[in-house]
Amino acid sequence: MKDGFLDKLISRLDRFSPSEVQNLVSRLVREKGFMENVFESLREGVLILDPEGVITFANSATNRLLGINTAKSIGQKVTAVIRGIDWQSLANPNRVVSRDMEVFYPENRFLNFYLAPINGQVRDTEEHLGYVMLIHDVTDSIKEREETIESEKLNALTFLAAGVAHEIGNPLNSLDIHLQLLNRKIRKNDELADDSKADLQNLLGTAQQEIRRLDNILKQFLNALRPQTLDREPTALHKVLKDTLETLEAELTEREVQVSLNLVDNLPILQLDSAQIQQAIYNIIRNAAQAVASKSGWISIESSFNDHEVVLSIRDNGSGISPEDMGALFEPYRTTKEAGTGLGLLIVRRILREHGGEIEIDSEAGEGTVVSLYFPRFEKRVRLLEEPDADKPLIDVETSK
Ligand SMILES: Nc1ncnc2c1ncn2[C@@H]1O[C@H](COP(=O)(O)OP(=O)(O)O)[C@@H](O)[C@H]1O
Numbered sequence: 001m002k003d004g005f006l007d008k009l010i011s012r013l014d015r016f017s018p019s020e021v022q023n024l025v026s027r028l029v030r031e032k033g034f035m036e037n038v039f040e041s042l043r044e045g046v047l048i049l050d051p052e053g054v055i056t057f058a059n060s061a062t063n064r065l066l067g068i069n070t071a072k073s074i075g076q077k078v079t080a081v082i083r084g085i086d087w088q089s090l091a092n093p094n095r096v097v098s099r100d101m102e103v104f105y106p107e108n109r110f111l112n113f114y115l116a117p118i119n120g121q122v123r124d125t126e127e128h129l130g131y132v133m134l135i136h137d138v139t140d141s142i143k144e145r146e147e148t149i150e151s152e153k154l155n156a157l158t159f160l161a162a163g164v165a166h167e168i169g170n171p172l173n174s175l176d177i178h179l180q181l182l183n184r185k186i187r188k189n190d191e192l193a194d195d196s197k198a199d200l201q202n203l204l205g206t207a208q209q210e211i212r213r214l215d216n217i218l219k220q221f222l223n224a225l226r227p228q229t230l231d232r233e234p235t236a237l238h239k240v241l242k243d244t245l246e247t248l249e250a251e252l253t254e255r256e257v258q259v260s261l262n263l264v265d266n267l268p269i270l271q272l273d274s275a276q277i278q279q280a281i282y283n284i285i286r287n288a289a290q291a292v293a294s295k296s297g298w299i300s301i302e303s304s305f306n307d308h309e310v311v312l313s314i315r316d317n318g319s320g321i322s323p324e325d326m327g328a329l330f331e332p333y334r335t336t337k338e339a340g341t342g343l344g345l346l347i348v349r350r351i352l353r354e355h356g357g358e359i360e361i362d363s364e365a366g367e368g369t370v371v372s373l374y375f376p377r378f379e380k381r382v383r384l385l386e387e388p389d390a391d392k393p394l395i396d397v398e399t400s401k
């Protein structure tokens with residue numbers, strides 16, 4: 001439709017014959033239909049509003065993005081349809097605004113909208129006709145941004161932690177050597193009676209054991225935190241699981257926690273870095289063991305698989321996680337334990353992601369927790385996207401009726 005076409009048409013209406021008017025009207029309707037079809041075919045939401053913010057058109061994408069019932073919304077104020085929008089401060093006939101918003105219905109998404117005035121010539125004077133609001137889904141790019149920030153945080157943290165751990169390693173080493181020297185001196189000291197020698201050596205042995213334990217923790221910590229290239233090999237996940245349970249055995253029996261295994265037969269072999277996966281499973285089972293009550297606590301471990309992935313679920317009947325804590329589970333240093341580091345889950349997720357997998361946590365406060373680890377069965381090189389709906393071409397060009 002050319003600029004001013006309508007104006008000219010109206011001013012000359014009396015000069016047209018009825019058949020010419022009919023012709024023109026049907027052309028107008030066709031052009032309106034064409035524009036509506038174009039709007040309908042857009043993935044962006046399109047709302048057309050009059051100067052007071054009353055909706056005169058809404059395409060179907062607004063339904064998907066905002067849950068707007070397109071038919072019912074026509075004639076309603078935009079403030080009634082998009083609750084929380086501050087129309088007074090946004091609407092300005094001389095200015096274009098672009099803003100982000102978070103919507104919670106029909107699903108939690110981040111949208112960016114762009115509100116532009118429509119100004120046009122009406123009978124030779126410039127008039128403000130209303131607004132067009134274009135709504136664009138930016139959820140994915142915001143998520144990506146968050147993930148980047150998160151991984152930068154983790155990198156900074158890794159650097160710091162590795163430095164500290166390294167600094168602790170040196171005095172530990174020196175302590176170990178000095179205890180060995182002391183041990184030798186005791187052994188060679190003739191002034192000491194045999195039983196007091198044994199006593200002293202016993203004490204020294206305990207101290208040495210504790211130092212080795214610290215050293216071990218430190219090594220594991222560094223191992224898990226350092227960004228590592230994966231050393232993948234065909235691995236039986238059940239074997240890694242059983243090895244992990246062995247290292248936890250002392251702790252589990254001491255607290256009298258029941259562990260039951262429910263493992264499938266013929267679990268496919270996976271390409272895993274078994275040391276890192278062991279670290280991941282260790283962290284999860286340890287969390288479960290710390291969450292359950294001693295004596296009545298149980299942990300149940302289950303495996304399953306389908307064509308695409310292998311799943312290992314660790315379920316416990318422990319304290320569970322409150323909805324408030326759920327949102328911050330993967331934040332570094334977030335811990336509800338007196339001696340916790342708040343790094344365990346973060347490390348687990350990093351290891352899983354490096355393997356192309358994911359971790360999922362499902363929990364109810366007071367009831368217990370299920371942590372599921374998903375491992376892809378095949379390395380993904382290409383991901384075929386779903387074929388678009390064949391009945392619904394992206395642009396509907398069937399307008400010439
Ligand atoms: N199985 C579980 N049951 C209850 N709470 C859990 C469980 N696993 C993790 N959590 C919660 O998540 C927090 C973070 O866990 P994690 O990252 O391993 O750090 P840490 O164990 O050092 O606290 C824990 O402090 C705890 O509150």
Ligand SMILES: [Mg+2]
Nearest residue numbers: 283287344345
């Ligand atoms: Mg932990």
